[in-house]
Amino acid sequence: MGSEQLCTVQSGGKTSRGKALLETSEVLFRGDFRLTIPLASLQSVVAENGELRLTWPDGSAIFELGDSAARWAEKILHPKSTIEKLGIKPDLRVSMLAIRDADFVRDLRASAKAFSNTKLLQDSDLIFTGASEASDLGEVSGVVPALAKSGALWIVYPKGKPEIKELQVIEAGRAAGLVDVKVVKFSETHAALKFVWPKDKR
Secondary structure (H helix, E strand, C coil): CCEEEEEEEEECCEEEEEEEEECCCEEEEECCCEEEEEHHHCCEEEEECCEEEEEECCEEEEEECCCHHHHHHHHHHCCCCHHHHCCCCCCCEEEEECCCCHHHHHHHHHHCCEEECCCCCCCEEEEEEECCCHHHHHHHHHHHHHEEEEEEEEEEEECCECCECHHHHHHHHHHCCCEEEEEEECCCCEEEEEEECCHHHC
């Protein structure tokens, strides 16, 4: 989700000004005290009068977010699907390599205008390629020529594994001439980093 805002938070009898962050799986607050609230643990989410009120088994908090309160509540209560987060739309050409996820393949086939997971489609709007370890990143440069100038490359890799680190994924995309723009949760075990062409090459 990636939303953040400076605000005042009340929780556990304390009040502090600080930074609130709405991430894919949790709400964070960093001020005079800290909060890490897993979205899965939330029992109540209410936006009212510019306040976002959250309740979970171990406590509660009031985030004074103003106009953003209702928007944050909507994102928490109705999170985007993986397909939506990855920008997949019906009119796109999509290629996928080295990703073994039957559900994702099924969703791509149903969503894309053209889809292939056996070869690269020329002028692909989206290309998804998997990397299980750092050595797999050597394939990235060979994928890029099939990417449309307005397209995006997603590199999907395991989270928290010593065999491959986010910085290595970023460096591989940049070495192929692309720029990294965001990272999203692909699954419980994997993340996906998005790369696009620099503005002067589109």
